[in-house]
Amino acid sequence: MQPTSGDATTATATVCQDSAVGAIAQSDSAEPPSDHSGRPQSWMSGLRPADPGPRFDPSVPHPARVYAFWLGGKDHYPADRKAAEDVIRSRPQVVEGARATRPFLARVVRYLAGEHGIRQFLDIGTGLPAPDNTHEVAQRIAPNCRIVYVDTDPLVLVHARALLTSTDQGCCDYLDADLRDTPAIVAGAARTLDLAQPVAVLLLAILHFIPDADDPARIVATLTRALAPGSFVAITQLTGDFAPSQVTAGIAAYNTVVPAGVVARTHSQVTALFGGLPLVAPGVVPVTEWRPSPTSASPCPADLYAGLARVPRTRM
C-alpha cells in the first residue's frame, strides 16, 4: 500500500491488517538512534517515509516531530530540533511533560478497556508512533479493540499506517483530518467504529493547538454529542499554572517558529473543555497525578492537566 498524500483535509484508509509496511523505507542515516541527550532509545523506528506527500516540508517545524524529539524519538529534522531546543532553554521541564503524557495514555486506555469494557477508541492527534500506542495498550487487554487514529501530519499518517497495525481480531483505521472538522471525523470514524456503542475519544496534547477563537469546548461538545451513552472523553492540555513566566517564554519560543502555535490554559479553562460532562475521579489534575500506578516513579514537574469524563445516559 502506498501512502496517501492528497491535500484534502480528510481522507481515510482502513487497514485492519498490516499491509502498509511498504510505505516506509529504512533511514539512510548512519547514526544510531539517540535522543537529544545522546542516550540510545530502543523504541525508535529508524525509519523514514518513502513518500509522505506534497504537504511534507522538513524545513518547517511540526508539532508531531518537535514532540518526538522531546520524547527521545528519531523522526525529526534540524528545524524541529531547533524549535524543541529553543523551548527547552525557557522551560527544561517540557521534556518531562511530554514524557509524562505517554504513561497517562497507557493508564487511561488500560482503565477504560480494563475497568469499563471499552472496545472502541478514537485517538485524535495521534503523534508519531512511540512505545505503548493506543491500540497496543487496548488490544493487550482485549484483542478485538477497534481504534481510529486521526492526525493532520502526513509523516504521522505514513508512520501510523505502517506501524500502528492491529491484531487479527481487532482493527486500526487512519483518518487524515483536522480536529476542527468534526463532521468529517465523526463520519470517517463511523466507517470503522459502531457509534451506537460506547467509544473513548482521546484528545491528548492536541487541544492546546486549538485557539480560543476556534472554540475548543464546542469541538469537544460536538464530538461527544455524536457518542453513545457510556462513552468517554480524555483530555490532556498544556498549562502555565505551575510556572507562568517560564511556560509563557517557552510558548513564545515555540510559537515563533512552529506555525501551528499553542495556547496554555488554566485549571478552570481545562475543566470547561469537558462542557459539564461528569468527570471521573480524581477530576482535572496534573497529568502525573491522574490515577498513578503504585509502581510509578515520583512525579516530575509536567505542565499538563489531564482529565477523563463520561457521557451520561441522559444529557443535561
Ligand SMILES: C[S@@+](CC[C@H](N)C(=O)[O-])C[C@H]1O[C@@H](n2cnc3c(N)ncnc32)[C@H](O)[C@@H]1O
Ligand atoms: C503533541 S502531539 C500528541 C501526540 C499524542 N496524542 C500523545 O499525547 O502522545 C500532537 C499531535 O496532534 C496533531 N495535531 C495538531 N493539531 C491538529 C489538528 N488541528 N487536527 C488534527 N491533528 C492535529 C499533530 O500533528 C501531532 O501529531
